[in-house]
Amino acid sequence: MTGQVVVATHGLTKRYGGVTAVDAVDLQVHAGDVYGFLGANGSGKTTTVRCLLGLVLATSGSIELLGRPMPASAASVLPRVGALVEGPAAYGHLSGRRNLVLHDASGRGERGPAGGGRRDRTARAQEVLELVGLGAVGKRPVRAYSLGMRQRLGLAAALLRRPDLLVLDEPTNGLDPQGIREIRGLLLALHAQGTTIFLSSHLLAEVEQVCTRIGLLDRGRLVLQEPLATLRAPTGRTVVVTPDPDLALTALDGQVEGRDGERLLVRVPDPAALNARLVEAGVRVAELGPERRTLEEVVEERTHARAGDEVPT
Structure with missing residues (x-):
């Protein structure tokens, strides 16, 4: 299935009265993607997810899941x-x-699991409880569960039928750091098994660790849709960290394009030659390597917060 488009929207728009929550969004998620759907609170992420699943009807535009039109083929x-x-x-x-x-x-x-009898369903329920870390408390009433445990239970329900596509809206909500790491590991394992994952989140650090492609929503508009590897490709500059920044500035004579304390950004064609030049000038080099932008830097560049905007989620 690799390469096949499993989520596609064309001009997807949702309005609530005079407010446009989702504005002409064209999503494209391929089989095998872990697609990170990013945006600040109020950017329209949850509204988009609801439209994908047929939970709310779009005002205009079209939606396809697994090659079929939605909500007609729900x-x-x-x-x-x-x-x-x-x-x-x-x-x-x-x-x-x-x-x-x-x-x-x-x-x-x-589409139930193989067999489909009560015993099979009970065994499958226990299997997914173990997957999400609830195996030991599966017999406990849900009213005794914490928020994080309820979130895990919801993820277990999503995994019951071994889905081809997993759509998750803030799946680590309410989890402690250990729980977040465990869910991250689970998502990576599911991806390795061939599950396509559409992950809506505002946690940039988590998305950066699990996702292969990124879509960024800003005030209802899709302002970015690229492979993460493309976004984090080398910029062409070299990062030099040195306890002798002033000496390095003198030695490099105008090639430094930016400085933050002991961290310098240098534009040179050959990093190895740069290192040799610094060492020859007596500059101590603690770190030297290609500059890569973080996902946070990319998001900050592409979005411009506008005070006072309130868009339904």
Whole structure:
């Protein structure tokens, strides 16, 4: 399936009265992507996700999931999609495992796991509970779960039917740092197994560690859609970190394009020759390598916060 487009929107627009929450968005997610869908709170990310899943109707534009039009094909498409949007729903008096069994049973007849009997559903529920770190508390009533545990349960529900496409809206909400690391590891493992992941998040550091492509929404508009490797490619400048910045400035004679304390940005064609030149001039070099922009720097460059804007999410 690699290369096949599994999420596509064309001119996707959603208005609430006089407010445009999503403005002519053209998304393209390929099979095998871990697509990081970024944007500040109020940028329209959740509205876009709801439109993709048919939870709200777009004002205009078109949507395709797994090659089929949405929401017209929801009955055949959604059983192949695992989703976690805005926090999971669950019956508080039932155990986590029982909630998953009921959730699985409600989708039978469309695309359940192999076998499909009650025993199979119970075994699958326990399997995904183990995957998300809830194996030891699967029999505990959900009302006793913390916010982070409920979030894990929602992710388990999304994984029940071994989806071809996983759509996640802020999946690490409420998790502690260890929980975030565990979910990161799970997403990387799912990706390695061939699952396409659409991950809506505002956590740039996490997205940078798991995603292969980036889409950036700013006030409802898609302002960036590129492979992460392209965004983080070398800029053509070399970073030099030295405890002798003044001496380095003298030795490089106008080739330094930027300085931040002991960190210099130098424009040279040959970093090895640059290193030799610095050493010959008596400059101590603590670090030398190509400059790469962080995802945070890319986002700051492409977005311009506008005070007072309020757009529904």
